[in-house]
Amino acid sequence: MGKDKGEGKSSFQLKVPKGTKDWEGKDMVIRDKIFTTITDVFKRHGAVTIDTPVFELKEILSGKYGEDSKLIYDLADQGGELCSLRYDLTVPFARWLAMNSQIQNIKRYHIAKVYRRDQPAMTKGRMREFYQCDFDIAGVYDPMLPDAEILRITCEIFHALGWDGRYTIKINHRKILDGIFQVCGVPQDKIRTISSAVDKLDKSPWDEVRREMTEDKGLDGEVADRIGEYVVRKGGQELLEQLQKDEKLSANESAKAGLDDMGLLFTYLKTFGVLQNISFDMSLARGLDYYTGVIYEVVTEGSQGKISVGQKKESKPKKTADADEDRSNDPSVGVGSVAAGGRYDNLVSMFSGKGQIPCVGISFGVDRIFSITKQRLAADASAAAIRTNEVDVFVMAFGGKGFDGLLPQRMEVAKRLWDAGIKAEFSWKVKPKLPQQFKAAETNGVPFALILGEEELAAGQCKIKEMGLPEGHPEKDGILIDMSKLEDEVKARVSKLNTPTLVEKVEGLSLDDAAEQASKAS
Amino acid sequence: MGKDKGEGKSSFQLKVPKGTKDWEGKDMVIRDKIFTTITDVFKRHGAVTIDTPVFELKEILSGKYGEDSKLIYDLADQGGELCSLRYDLTVPFARWLAMNSQIQNIKRYHIAKVYRRDQPAMTKGRMREFYQCDFDIAGVYDPMLPDAEILRITCEIFHALGWDGRYTIKINHRKILDGIFQVCGVPQDKIRTISSAVDKLDKSPWDEVRREMTEDKGLDGEVADRIGEYVVRKGGQELLEQLQKDEKLSANESAKAGLDDMGLLFTYLKTFGVLQNISFDMSLARGLDYYTGVIYEVVTEGSQGKISVGQKKESKPKKTADADEDRSNDPSVGVGSVAAGGRYDNLVSMFSGKGQIPCVGISFGVDRIFSITKQRLAADASAAAIRTNEVDVFVMAFGGKGFDGLLPQRMEVAKRLWDAGIKAEFSWKVKPKLPQQFKAAETNGVPFALILGEEELAAGQCKIKEMGLPEGHPEKDGILIDMSKLEDEVKARVSKLNTPTLVEKVEGLSLDDAAEQASKAS
Structure with missing residues (x-):
C-alpha cells in the first residue's frame, strides 16, 4: 500500500x-x-x-x-x-x-x-x-x-x-472421464492434471495435447494413446450406446455410474424436447475442481478464437508487464463459452463439514x-x-408575440399526467421555443406531443399530436382534445400506440x- | 497483507x-x-x-x-x-x-x-x-x-x-447558510466547520451546538448567538418571507441569491402540488463538501435516535476495538434520513478541469x-x-396399486406448459406420493394443481384443482379438462385468478x- x-x-x-x-x-x-x-x-x-x-x-x-x-x-x-x-x-x-x-x-x-x-x-x-x-x-x-x-x-x-x-450444449460426465483415465492406466495422482490437458482439445489438436501429457506431464505414451481413442469422440445417443457396449469401461465402477447417469439424462432430454441442441463431447473436462457429475458448456459461432494448427492454446496470463493489456484485437481470443456448469455434490460440505447438499447449476x-x-x-x-x-408524452407550449412560455400550465399538465401514471416530460425553460421542444421530443423518440396554446387553453382544450405521422395523414397536425378529459384521452392514445417499443425489437433477435x-x- | x-x-x-x-x-x-x-x-x-x-x-x-x-x-x-x-x-x-x-x-x-x-x-x-x-x-x-x-x-x-x-422533506440552501455565516461575522476559513456544527441541530440542542462552536472551534460567543437566532428557525413559505424582509440578509449577495432560488422553488413546488411535505429547515447543512445550492433530506418517524437532552450526538466511529460492533441495540441510533441530496454545480469540473455541468440529485x-x-x-x-x-401450476400424478409415477407424462405436461410460457413445476421423484406433491405445492403457495391419473389420461383428460377452495365449493375436488386444450384451459384459469399476488400486497403499504x-x- x-x-x-x-x-x-x-x-x-x-x-x-x-x-x-x-x-x-x-x-x-x-x-x-x-x-x-x-x-x-x-x-x-x-x-x-x-x-x-x-x-x-x-x-x-x-x-x-x-x-x-x-x-x-x-x-x-x-x-x-x-x-x-x-x-x-x-x-x-x-x-x-x-x-x-x-x-x-x-x-x-x-x-x-x-x-x-x-x-x-x-x-x-x-x-x-x-x-x-x-x-x-x-x-x-x-x-x-x-x-x-x-x-x-x-x-x-x-x-x-x-x-x-x-448454439451447441456440449455435455460430458466427470465420472466417465475419471473411469476412462483409470481404464487407460493414468496414475491416480495425475488424473486432475491430465483432465486439464484434455480440456484443451477445444482449442488445440490432439497431437499438441498428447505432447503436453507426455512431455510436460510425464505420462506414458501408450497411456496417452489409449486416452486419445476416447476423448476425441463426440456425438449423440449413439456414442453413449457405443460406450455402454465397451466392456472395459463398463467394468469400471466410476465409468459405469457416469454412463448410467448419461443414459437417464438422454431419456429425459428427449422428453423435454431439447436433444437436438446437445452434443456428447468426451473432450469436455471443465477446469474447476468441484464438479462431481455431469458437466456442460454452451458454445456458439465465435466462441472459439482462430488458432492455426499446431499453435498452442493461449496460456494463462502471467504477471508480466502487459498482463493488463486488452486482447480485443488478438484473433486467437474468442468470446469463449456463453454458459457453463455442472453437478457439484461436495462443495457445500467443504463449508459445513457435515451434511452434504448435492447441487447442480x-x-x-x-x-x-x-x-x-x-x-x-x-x-x-x-x-x-x-x-x-420510455417517455410517452412531451408537454409543449406555443404562442405568438408576447408569449410567456405557459410554464405554470405546462407544469400543471405534467403533474396531471404523472398523477395518472403517464410518462411525461416538459422543457425546463421558462420560455422555450417550439422547434427546440420538438427537437427534444424527437431526440428521445417520444411518440406524442401535447401542445398548449393560450387560445386553446382559454377554450378548455389542447392539442395532441402523434409524432412522425406521414405527410397527408389526417392527424398530421394533431387534434384538439378537452382539457377536462386530458388523462383519459392521452391514455387511450398511448395504449393504442402498439408500435412495438424498441426494447421489444431486441426480443426477436437471431x-x-x-x-x-x-x-x-x- | x-x-x-x-x-x-x-x-x-x-x-x-x-x-x-x-x-x-x-x-x-x-x-x-x-x-x-x-x-x-x-x-x-x-x-x-x-x-x-x-x-x-x-x-x-x-x-x-x-x-x-x-x-x-x-x-x-x-x-x-x-x-x-x-x-x-x-x-x-x-x-x-x-x-x-x-x-x-x-x-x-x-x-x-x-x-x-x-x-x-x-x-x-x-x-x-x-x-x-x-x-x-x-x-x-x-x-x-x-x-x-x-x-x-x-x-x-x-x-x-x-x-x-x-414523512417530511427538510430543505435549505447552501447560499443562504453561507450568507448567514457572513452576516453574523464568521471568519471565511471557519465557515465549513461551523456549518458542520449547525448540521448537528437535528440531534443536539442549541446549547450543545453553541458550546461546540465556541469552545471546540473558537468562535466568538456573540457571533454564535447571532447564528443561533437564524438556524433554529423552521417553517414554510412564511419563514421565507420573513427572511426576504431581513435587510441585513438581503444585502448579502450570497443570501440574496439563495433566497431568490427558494422563492422560485416554493412557487414551483406549489404548482406541483407537493408543498405540504416540505419544511424549510435552517439547521439543515448536510455534511458533504460539494453542495452548492438547495439541499434536502427526507426524514420520517424513527429517523432520529432517542437522545436525552444534553447528551452529545453520537460521534463518528473511531478505529477502536469495538468499531466493528453492531449498534442495532443502541437506542440513540435511529434509522437516519431515508433520502437526501442537493445541487452540486462544481463537482464535474473537479474531474474535467474545464466545462462545468451543473447537477442536482x-x-x-x-x-x-x-x-x-x-x-x-x-x-x-x-x-x-x-x-x-411465482409458480402457477404444480403438475402431479396419482395412481393406485402398481402406480409407476407417470414421470414421462408429468415431464411432457410441464414441457407443454413451459412452451406456452406458463410457470410450472413437478416433483423430481420418479414415484412421488400424492400428499408430498400437495405439500410441495402448498409450501410455495402454488394456486393450481394439475393432477394426472392413468384412467384420465387414457380418456384424454386430466384434473385441474384450485388450491385452498373452501369445503363445499363445487370445484373443491377439481374438474376434468381435455388434454388437447391443456394450455388454453390453464391460461384461462391463471389469468382469472386475480387474487392479488402477494407481491402486490406490499404495494399498498402504509x-x-x-x-x-x-x-x-x-
Missing part, C-alpha cells in the same frame, strides 16, 4: 480501472433486455433469488479455484477482517447453504457482478468485472431430474434470445451474450431506433454471423 | 463480513418491490440508467468526502492500478460526465451497492454494504426547474410506497426504507402469505408506527 500518491486532484487519469467499463445508453437497454429474458425463464421454473455480499471473507474463497486463485481480488488490510471480491456466484451460494442448514432444497438464481484479475478483451465480453447469471438447484432428488431441467432451462433461454439452431456469461447480441444489432438498421427512455463478428471485433 | 492464515479449510468462521448480509426469501421480494416502485417513478420522468464499476481508481475518490474519506474501502495492491470501492454513486456519475463530454444533459438513475467502513447497525438498515437509489439531473436549465422536479419525484416515490403524511436509502417497510409488514398478518416464487418500531428493533 506504499504507492498512494496522495490527494492530488489535477494530475490523475480520468478513466475507469482496467478491465471494467461504464454501461450506458442503448447498451444498457439491450443488457437489461437480456437480464429480463433470462430471469423470466428462471421464474417460469419456480426459481427464487438471493443476494450475497460483493466481498466474502478471504478464507471462504481459499482452496476453491485451483490455480485460478491468483486471479482473486483482495481488499486491502485496513484493520478487521481480510476479505476478497467474489470470483463467482457458486462458492457464495454454497457458503450460504452451509450457513442456512434449515434449507435442504432450493432453486435459486442470482444475477450479479463477479471479479477476476484476468487479462481483459473488452469487446469480446472478457472483463475483470462482469456479470454472471447463475441458476442452481440444491437438494436430494431422484437421479438426473434436476440436471435435465437445468439443460431444458438453458434451451428455453437461448430460444427466448433467438439463438435456435445457432449453470452460469450464463451475460457480457459475452451481450457482445454477440450487440454485433447482431449493429448489422440491423432498425436497431438505430432503440429508445433509451444470431446470424454475429458471434463471428464479435470474435473479429476490434 | 501479512496476516493471511493460508489455505486451511476447516478452521475458518462460516459467516459474511461484518456489516454485510445475505438477502433471501421474503426480504428479497419486499426489497425488489421497493426497487420496482422507485424505478417506475424515475422512468415516468424520463430517466435512463447507467452502470459504473464497483471500484474506481483510488485517485477519483480522493478529496471528495472530507473526513469521511477514512471510511473508504481500498483494494489490496496486487500490482497494477490502485483502486477503491465506490463510496456513493454521485462521484462515479460526475466522473462519467467528465469522461463523456459529448453528453451535456441527462436524467439518470442508478441503483447499486456502495461501501463504507462505518460502524454498522444492521436492523436499522445501517450497513457497510448497502444499496443506494440515485436520481440526478445534469445540464444547464432555467433556475430551480430540475430542483423542483427532483422534489416532486421524491413525493411520488413516497406516495407510491404508501408513506403519505408520514437525490439518493434514496433503500435499506433504511426496507427496514421500515419490513417492520410494517411484520405487524401485518397478511404478510405471512408473501410468496417467494407506514403506521413502523419507523419507530424499526428504530426500536433489536
